[in-house]
Amino acid sequence: MELDWEYAFSILPTLLKGLKTALYATVVGFVIACVAGLVLALLVRVRVKVVKWVTNAFIEFVRSTPLLIQLFFLYFGLNKYFQLSAFTVGAVALGIHYSTYLAEVYRSGIDNVEKGQWEASRALNFSKGRTWTSIILPQAIPPILPIMGNYLIVVFKETPLLAGITVLEMLTRSKNILSRDWKPFEPYTMVGLIFLVLSLTMAIVFELMERRMNRRFTK
């Protein structure tokens, strides 16, 4: 059996609607992950032991458990009290899950800033906040941008999990098409190809970005 191109094209518009949802979820989730990840990375550095410990435990726990169950927990559990849409819960779950990964990425970026930079800021009598915003983070973040980019791809590839809480992304739509036409080959193949093409394209873009970065930083 071969791919029935005509049929494949006929379902493409529906799938692309799903892609749009997936991309939205990716962007919203990733932005949440970036912001929350930075907060986590900073909390880990707080001097108060309890804060440090709780933050680390949270990161460890979230990283060690499946996103799918976290989705269920938030959607079927907590959301009873909030009544948010499946899409919102899905994007938030993606964001929280990957914030724990991005926290690690930020940490490595911050650790790579030379100790002398802290000392120089202290010597110039910068406040703590000023040191972070104008000295440390501007140096810590550019080198980690390519790694952050890779997590954008990872988040994108995780969006099919939102099918588990009925978000109408590509996989849910494929399932629906399947139950209508009962042609199982084309929908999933198409979705697979869309993911492959998009994530490889993004990977190439970030790779080029990384090379350019390396050139800039080795100069």
Place this chain on the structure above:
Amino acid sequence: MSTTVQEREPHAVSGGETALPIVKYNDVKKSFGDLEVLHGINLEMRPGEKIAIIGPSGSGKTTLGRMLMTLEEPTSGTIEVDGELLWHMERGGKLVRASEAHLHRMRTKIGMVFQHFNLFPHMKVIRNVTEAPRKVLGLSKEEAHERAVEMLRKVGLEDKLDVYPSKLSGGQKQRVAIARALVMRPKVMVFDEVTSALDPELVGEVLEVIKEIALEGEMAMMLITHEMDFAREVADRVIFGADGLIVEEGPPSELFENPESERLQSFLRRMN
């Protein structure tokens, strides 16, 4: 060379002028990318001969030894070991690059001790020394062990058999590395700046061991070194190389007492 040596190793032709060379470089050139580091080296070693190669860093000394150990391929020219081409084979009247099988066979005649020891960190001392005899020479466990212990005794480390290399001093590591190479009984051995990575106070013990091995006589040795006194004491012949060429060679007494070339004179002045 004494008769006792010949009894111990009957096939080793002792070093007369007429004996076939054990190593012969024929117009060997080597480039890395666009940079030619050796510009045509011709050099012979007689069986059992100890040669010291001295010269400023970057003169291609190490490359010379690494080509003999088959770690670096000559860009042009040939090297012969024990009468056979090392890097090449004849096929249809032409010289082609040697097969892996040929290189494997040739390597049984050659050994090397490295500047940075390169001991295997995941194996205890004894296994560092028995691994190759067992896996390459196919010796039984007992035979390999016996040979290894003998070698480790020779380098004064028979009490360190069950220790990991990380627990040894630099000098001890290098002595294990010497035992590891010796146990394969090569006909020629390359010592590539074996004391350069050592703390000054550990250099002596390693040089002592090498001197002892040199006195036994049957193995040809290429000593790439910065230790002038050591070269003078151990070598039958000293080669001075600079800028990818052999500038001067001769017995240590001549070379060190009456250096001819300006290059060597200034080099020796700086070394003292």
Place this chain on the structure above:
Amino acid sequence: MNPSLWMEWAPLLWKGLVTTVQVALLSGVVALFLAVLTGICRLSKYKLIRGIAYVYVMLFRGVSLLVLLFWVYFSLPALGIEFSAISAAVLAFGLNYGAFGSEIVRSSILAVPKGQWEAALALNLTPAQRMFRIILPQAVVRMLPPINNLMIELLKATSLVSFITLADLTFQSQILRGQFFGNTIELFTIVLILYFILSSCITLVARLLERKLSAGRM
């Protein structure tokens, strides 16, 4: 909090847990095998072998795992290739995580100092002996921490098998959700903790291995 309810859930959750562990172990073995195989192939001196390994890694790192799982389980039968749910899962996870692991294996091998290769060559070890007796044992110690992370990722990914009706821990929790509407927070909290315990077991094993393998060496 209702411990008597937990006892009611226990048998089903236990059955699910066993399936989860089974799927994770099988996929883990396949993934590690593929990782080592293709990791070594990517360093082969033959261009073709390197190329095939590279394409494999690119392809299977690029796909979305759940889509791959659906494709193997629902689409391949249309081509006449049918898998049971568990073999579809093991195949999809093995291929996907094998590709990620391949990168770990490759970079760990490359991180072994060049002098080790040279010493092994100087002792006349064959290429296979060099790799398997000298280089790989040293690379394994470097691999363990990232492989530990990879195996935890794989364990988490096994939850996806619930989509293809394999009765793992996630699947059973979905069944229980249908019966105990009022207690979903409690239910999923317990399930999260169970997964966390499994992850911790993986980390524990990795730590023990690391300690054992690096004993005396470093």
